[in-house]
């Protein structure tokens with residue numbers, strides 16, 4: 001259901017309800033070139049440019065499975081920096097980026113796809129994977145298009161793929177009674 005949701009009329013237009021939460025902090029966790037997985041309407045592209053005082057360049061690529069989102073972002077940003085993907089497997093055909101970012105995306109990936117998705121993300125990441133989302137399945141329950149996993153669910157897989165947690169920040173979200181969104185950076189070890 002989760003993936004299918006984004007292709008419905010409602011899902012294609014759905015705007016991340018956490019626009020102001022953690023954009024600047026998320027940008028500060030992203031070093032070097034950035035692959036923005038599930039880039040949506042390009043919010044993090046804007047935040048990264050502001051943070052770096054730099055225009056978009058070959059250091060950034062935003063990808064999303066929903067063509068309407070990429071079409072919309074082409075109206076506000078240079079199209080060359082955004083592309084539609086069919087699935088996370090398409091990342092395997094890209095060159096590596098220093099950081100692979102997934103902001104409010106992995107919580108929407110089904111349980112039976114999360115491991116393969118993280119394999120693709122880590123293959124595309126030269127150095128780091130950055131995730132920002134509300135964690136805690138117990139706390140948030142499972143909505144029809146959201147899984148809100150616990151930290152361990154990501155950490156166990158990423159450690160098995162050679163990545164260790166390197167930075168963590170909790171960002172209170174006024175929209176949800178200040179329940180924090182978690183900003184997490186894992187770095188490739190060795």
Ligand SMILES: C[S@@+](CC[C@H](N)C(=O)[O-])C[C@H]1O[C@@H](n2cnc3c(N)ncnc32)[C@H](O)[C@@H]1O
Pocket residue numbers: 002003006015016017037038039040041042043044063064065066069087088102103104105108109
């Ligand atoms: C809540 S929005 C977040 C958008 C953006 N990252 C931001 O912070 O504003 C979730 C985005 O993830 C995309 N998405 C959902 N499931 C995905 C999947 N399996 N692979 C890639 N993108 C996905 C959706 O199309 C949507 O654009």
